[in-house]
Amino acid sequence: MDSFGIELENGSIIAIAIVAVVYIAVITAFGGYFARFNKNINDFFYSGNRFSWWLPAASMVATGIGSYSYLKYSEQGYNTGMSSTMTYLNDWFLAPFFLFGWLPIIYFARIKSVPEYFERRFNRTARYISLTIILAYMFFYIGYNLYTIGVALEGMFGVPQLYSVPILAAFLGAYVTFGGQTAVIFTDLFQGIMLYVAGGLAIFAGIYALGGFDEWWAYLPVNHRLPFVHLTDNPMFNSAGLFWGEALAGSIAFTFMNQGFLMRYLTIKSVNEGRKAAFFNVMVTLPVSAVIVGAIGWIGKSLVIKQTVTGGALAGYEFVDIQNTFHTFIIVCWATVKHNAWIFGFIVAALMAALMSTIDTLINACAAIGIYDLYKPLIKPEASDEHYLKAARWASIITTFIGLLLVIWFHAQKGSLMSIHYKGIMIIIPAIVTTIFMGAFWKRFNATAACASMILGSIVTVITVWFPDVIDPLAWFLSGPQNGIYIYFRALFGMLITAVIGFVITLLTSHRDDKDVTGLTIDTLDEAMHSYKGGEPNHEVGKKVYEMQVKKDESIQADWIEVAPSAMTTLKARDGDLLYMTDSRWWLGGLRSYHVKVKTNKALGDKDIAMSTPTFEEAYFLPGKAVTLEKII
Amino acid sequence: MSEKLGSLKWWLMLPAFLVFAFYFPRYLIQTLGADNPWTSYLYLYGFGFFYTGSGVLLILKTGACNLSRPLHRKWFALIVGGFFYFAIAHALWIYLAISIPYKGAL
Numbered sequence: 001m002d003s004f005g006i007e008l009e010n011g012s013i014i015a016i017a018i019v020a021v022v023y024i025a026v027i028t029a030f031g032g033y034f035a036r037f038n039k040n041i042n043d044f045f046y047s048g049n050r051f052s053w054w055l056p057a058a059s060m061v062a063t064g065i066g067s068y069s070y071l072k073y074s075e076q077g078y079n080t081g082m083s084s085t086m087t088y089l090n091d092w093f094l095a096p097f098f099l100f101g102w103l104p105i106i107y108f109a110r111i112k113s114v115p116e117y118f119e120r121r122f123n124r125t126a127r128y129i130s131l132t133i134i135l136a137y138m139f140f141y142i143g144y145n146l147y148t149i150g151v152a153l154e155g156m157f158g159v160p161q162l163y164s165v166p167i168l169a170a171f172l173g174a175y176v177t178f179g180g181q182t183a184v185i186f187t188d189l190f191q192g193i194m195l196y197v198a199g200g201l202a203i204f205a206g207i208y209a210l211g212g213f214d215e216w217w218a219y220l221p222v223n224h225r226l227p228f229v230h231l232t233d234n235p236m237f238n239s240a241g242l243f244w245g246e247a248l249a250g251s252i253a254f255t256f257m258n259q260g261f262l263m264r265y266l267t268i269k270s271v272n273e274g275r276k277a278a279f280f281n282v283m284v285t286l287p288v289s290a291v292i293v294g295a296i297g298w299i300g301k302s303l304v305i306k307q308t309v310t311g312g313a314l315a316g317y318e319f320v321d322i323q324n325t326f327h328t329f330i331i332v333c334w335a336t337v338k339h340n341a342w343i344f345g346f347i348v349a350a351l352m353a354a355l356m357s358t359i360d361t362l363i364n365a366c367a368a369i370g371i372y373d374l375y376k377p378l379i380k381p382e383a384s385d386e387h388y389l390k391a392a393r394w395a396s397i398i399t400t401f402i403g404l405l406l407v408i409w410f411h412a413q414k415g416s417l418m419s420i421h422y423k424g425i426m427i428i429i430p431a432i433v434t435t436i437f438m439g440a441f442w443k444r445f446n447a448t449a450a451c452a453s454m455i456l457g458s459i460v461t462v463i464t465v466w467f468p469d470v471i472d473p474l475a476w477f478l479s480g481p482q483n484g485i486y487i488y489f490r491a492l493f494g495m496l497i498t499a500v501i502g503f504v505i506t507l508l509t510s511h512r513d514d515k516d517v518t519g520l521t522i523d524t525l526d527e528a529m530h531s532y533k534g535g536e537p538n539h540e541v542g543k544k545v546y547e548m549q550v551k552k553d554e555s556i557q558a559d560w561i562e563v564a565p566s567a568m569t570t571l572k573a574r575d576g577d578l579l580y581m582t583d584s585r586w587w588l589g590g591l592r593s594y595h596v597k598v599k600t601n602k603a604l605g606d607k608d609i610a611m612s613t614p615t616f617e618e619a620y621f622l623p624g625k626a627v628t629l630e631k632i633i
Numbered sequence: 634m635s636e637k638l639g640s641l642k643w644w645l646m647l648p649a650f651l652v653f654a655f656y657f658p659r660y661l662i663q664t665l666g667a668d669n670p671w672t673s674y675l676y677l678y679g680f681g682f683f684y685t686g687s688g689v690l691l692i693l694k695t696g697a698c699n700l701s702r703p704l705h706r707k708w709f710a711l712i713v714g715g716f717f718y719f720a721i722a723h724a725l726w727i728y729l730a731i732s733i734p735y736k737g738a739l
Contacts, residue, residue: 092685092715092716093684093716094688095685095688095715096689096692096712097688097691097692099712100692100698217733218735218736225730225731226726227674227723228673228677228727229673230668231662231667231672231673231676233667247677272704282715283718477654479658479659479676522692522695525697526696541704
């Protein structure tokens, strides 16, 4: 194994190892605590749809940054500069499709997984074709994350992947298996903070070493300061390809198809809050993350140039020599923290946090697919919640194990980590993302067309690996790179072929299809909302009612509450409206909360809220704690 | 609004897009040059405008975004504003990158 270009003494290794092991142990214990919030599989996988927007949104920070991100984007940042942010800053184009299309569709239809959507929208065959592709995508990411952290640990400490990867996977599997989605969200929130703090620390050390922000900027070559690379020059990283392959195909895959992210949105208490989370993610999380993962590369470039100009190492620092750019992150951090093993250990722990926070989401997501799409419909359709909860935990263990096996496959691959990543993803996603898009946004698109599109689209995309020339005309038409290496244009080509197949087959066969798809396409969202509520939606915008005191009344049926007319007026609610009640301590983020239907009770005081014990317990409320009420629809 | 959009002939948009997709990047490369940072910028936001614009038209035409609802109005404004927010931020970034002197030239 190629060394990471830094020499660690035994004392340093021990210090770094202590920080890393303590960190992993703390996260595992913290995640395990949340096992108590799982009464059924809805809790286990979707946390009972109870969270405020900021909790899943903040936890997405860590989910979106994988263990490969620091290494890959620092390398990219060193090689091409601030254009390494391109893949993080081109997601807004998708906003209308997601905020007013896919998000309300899956939320109101109570979709648990994309394959389930395919069965309800098309048929069972479509479900299992999509399931195969989606699992390939998810397992690819699990194996890839485990493999990259194994590469990093082996490079730094000489620990063979054979030992490091299974040990890490065992810790991860432990808290995901017991804590479920709630554990994933809370540990990811914690790990997101850790990632930003450690990343920020590394950036601060680098900027300080350079002599300040002005010096860093002044020694950064102009083409490294730019937010975009050359339109076509570099086949591996060019603006034209990144737009079509990343902003279009990659972003749709990450937003529409990544079960981990979808589940995160489904934990949120309402569609409106889901929109807030998505907005925050694109506007804040992704730009900040782009800086956190790429900045060490930009600093490294500036540092190397300043060394050259000033004729040697910067005062007080060792000479930075980056022979293999994949090692940029490790080499620059080690040099700029002046070989302080404790601080460096903290940064290494951040690498592990990035790994754990991405893989825990993926493991939980794959387990959800395993239960909702395989076990429940095919193996045991009727069983108790306890049984499914146990099965969900087994599914988490099996998923972790499969991810481990995939590391062996990755180990045998040739090429850089980045090329393995994009080559794989850009082959897997085109057919499925196009089919999802057409299914959600074109009502006439039918089951025959969906199945054919996924199968034929995938086959054609794979064939282009051996016959890339077929992409030439498309690249020429769009003024993309025309050098025979089409990592990103392959995705666009696959999407276009899939769309054409879907379009033609729909036109030829649509007369055969009379399936009711109400609530599953963008033009039937009002019906979806009606069905979700079980009545006419109330779109009036009311205000929250704070500091309500719970009064137990066993005569009220479960999942219903009663409040005074004054509260109803503030909420602008009517009898039968869907409300959300939560513990008034905002920082719990909705951990203790529940959706209920409301009824007016003139006998109650302005700040009284009446409910039965089962409803109180479903909300995980604590006696004596105030409750906040909010109308949903 | 949505009724007016409903009368749009969607099939006319495809050839219009194809013409744009063919000529727009060629025009940029001819006038600015492939090396110019503004070429990549305009390529991204030119096609991005079509991308976001088609989404905006779709959500309005299908009624998924109903501008008579206060919350939908707010989100619609954010969607449109968000596009320009990123476009302006990237433009400012390029301007700063090319206008501040570089000290590393030997």
